[in-house]
């Protein structure tokens with residue numbers, strides 16, 4: 001159905017939101033105040049024509065914008081964009097009955113994404129390499145990317161020629177590319193069963209490109225040197241495809257807040273520690289207990305703390321913190337706790353913390369909704385929220401990171 005709509009606001013996913021007699025409609029690539037013609041189907045709309053353009057609309061800088069689903073908000077001017085991300089946090093907390101002074105968005109620069117996940121699919125005789133289109137399994141081929149670090153952008157042609165060598169007949173190929181300090185670390189998933197010739201060809205490709213490591217479905221195919229990531233000067237060798245904060249500058253902003261907040265504590269716990277983004281930095285001044293479910297990530301952190309880097313002791317514990325959060329008694333050993341869970345949040349951990357005597361808590365989150373739920377638990381347990389800082393990491397998307405600092 002085609003209709004002329006007035007966009008009222010931006011929804012949580014960054015789509016324009018309009019009301020119609022048939023109900024609410026979300027239309028990607030539109031802005032508040034715009035009148036548009038859209039094709040609608042249920043609650044989804046597709047922009048067909050801009051009838052009245054918002055003064056906040058800018059020309060998207062990337063030639064792939066609109067088809068590539070990597071960026072959703074390049075058409076919004078900077079002020080509107082930053083306000084949208086901050087508002088997402090304000091709204092999530094307000095829904096939990098918490099009206100708080102949310103600080104301004106900490107910005108992230110273009111060309112700073114050091115970790116990107118690309119896809120490749122077969123399209124007849126061709127292999128398309130790029131990012132997914134928005135809400136789709138289709139892949140939009142890309143030749144450039146304004147958000148990725150230059151080392152990843154320079155490697156796009158090499159990655160695009162590698163994909164057809166590795167791709168399976170039926171499955172989509174995924175390539176997680178991390179720009180480490182000493183070169184690119186490429187982790188391939190869902191590759192075909194490779195014959196010797198194709199395996200050798202992929203290895204030759206990685207060697208010629210100067211990548212530090214090529215991993216195919218968890219197995220190292222070739223490694224010139226272990227990839228190295230620096231956490232404020234502390235070297236860690238992440239396992240293939242490991243979780244890493246996607247932008248070093250954003251990670252540094254989060255870590256500064258966490259380290260500063262926990263400074264008065266003696267012993268601290270880093271829950272959902274990954275490879276030690278916070279634990280490594282905290283270990284400069286504190287004894288740290290790092291807890292995480294991923295064994296490979298913990299092994300990397302353990303190896304880093306055994307290398308002489310002037311760190312205090314880091315103990316590691318593999319544990320499912322959803323099912324087995326640290327108990328009140330275990331928590332009370334620490335003067336400070338940082339937690340940085342996946343999108344589902346840290347509900348079980350927050351319930352225990354809310355009854356603990358831990359004086360300082362830093363919560364890091366990529367999901368304002370679950371963070372607000374967890375903050376409610378902590379506040380109901382007697383914590384005061386000292387600061388709440390939204391941080392941009394996924395430029396031109398609706399995603400926002402948040403650091404919330406609590407004390408009691």
Ligand SMILES: C[S@@+](CC[C@H](N)C(=O)[O-])C[C@H]1O[C@@H](n2cnc3c(N)ncnc32)[C@H](O)[C@@H]1O
Nearest residue numbers: 272273274277292293294320321322340341342
């Ligand atoms: C958002 S990442 C944060 C990692 C780390 N703090 C960082 O900044 O790099 C979330 C981490 O939680 C871990 N994780 C996921 N589910 C978990 C669980 N049930 N128990 C413990 N850790 C879990 C993941 O392996 C991942 O390392």
